Amino acid sequence: MRKPIVAGNWKMHKTVAEAEELVNVLSGDLEKITSVESVFCVPFTCLSKVSSLLKESHIGVGVQNIHWADYGAFTGEISPLMVKEFANYAIIGHSERRTFFGETDITVNKRLSTALKHGIVPIMCVGETLEENQKGNTVEVITHQMEIGLREIEKSLAGNIVIAYEPIWAIGTGLACDPTTANNIILQAIRKPLEKIFGLELSQSIRVQYGGSVNGGNAYDYFSQSEIDGALVGGASLKSDFIDIVKAAAK
Numbered sequence: 001m002r003k004p005i006v007a008g009n010w011k012m013h014k015t016v017a018e019a020e021e022l023v024n025v026l027s028g029d030l031e032k033i034t035s036v037e038s039v040f041c042v043p044f045t046c047l048s049k050v051s052s053l054l055k056e057s058h059i060g061v062g063v064q065n066i067h068w069a070d071y072g073a074f075t076g077e078i079s080p081l082m083v084k085e086f087a088n089y090a091i092i093g094h095s096e097r098r099t100f101f102g103e104t105d106i107t108v109n110k111r112l113s114t115a116l117k118h119g120i121v122p123i124m125c126v127g128e129t130l131e132e133n134q135k136g137n138t139v140e141v142i143t144h145q146m147e148i149g150l151r152e153i154e155k156s157l158a159g160n161i162v163i164a165y166e167p168i169w170a171i172g173t174g175l176a177c178d179p180t181t182a183n184n185i186i187l188q189a190i191r192k193p194l195e196k197i198f199g200l201e202l203s204q205s206i207r208v209q210y211g212g213s214v215n216g217g218n219a220y221d222y223f224s225q226s227e228i229d230g231a232l233v234g235g236a237s238l239k240s241d242f243i244d245i246v247k248a249a250a251k
């Protein structure tokens with residue numbers, strides 16, 4: 001039985017004061033829902049504050065990227081050692097990083113491998129563009145992202161990986177992917193490569209989220225699908241809607 005995991009990707013939102021306000025609005029209700037792993041993936045500047053606010057809580061704290069080296073001359077990057085002081089989760093390879101910051105499947109693989117070695121749960125994002133979708137290339141594109149992103153990952157650590165299927169055309173558009181379609185894509189383009197790489201048993205223990213215009217109204221339709229174990233939530237994670245999404249995962 002896979003424990004549902006719902007993560008809020010705050011993206012580039014919230015000053016420290018605003019983050020504190022949001023955590024105070026959300027954490028009381030989320031605290032009561034222990035059957036779901038809820039996580040706030042916050043900007044680096046909010047890490048210290050948010051992790052201290054949630055110190056006694058089961059709500060997890062995460063970041064939105066990490067570098068693959070422990071230290072070094074990598075201006076503007078942040079190392080897993082720095083992150084580990086505050087957080088246990090890291091989003092890796094989000095489509096916005098791939099599109100705007102040159103992230104590739106190879107750098108995703110390096111970041112993911114480092115996260116696992118440091119005991120940080122990587123939430124690895126995969127997904128197709130609208131054009132790839134319309135050309136019927138979705139399964140092929142995601143399978144490739146999976147194969148390169150998970151290359152040479154130690155099997156003994158792989159159970160900690162979380163995969164997020166985020167169709168790029170569904171992110172921030174209100175055009176959520178049909179839940180049954182998302183489930184089928186996950187089966188073919190995510191579970192199949194996972195099985196090929198890690199074997200059947202391990203592949204079935206790995207959690208897969210859906211992300212892209214998830215809100216309190218549609219979340220349950222995703223969570224009732226066989227292959228969807230949670231959500232990676234953008235816009236709706238910045239408001240009380242996030243509580244409804246976590247409640248839907250607990251149902």
Ligand code: 13P
Nearest residue numbers: 009171172212213234235
């Ligand atoms: P939205 O929920 O705003 O569509 O964003 C999804 C996302 O990119 C989460 O990582």
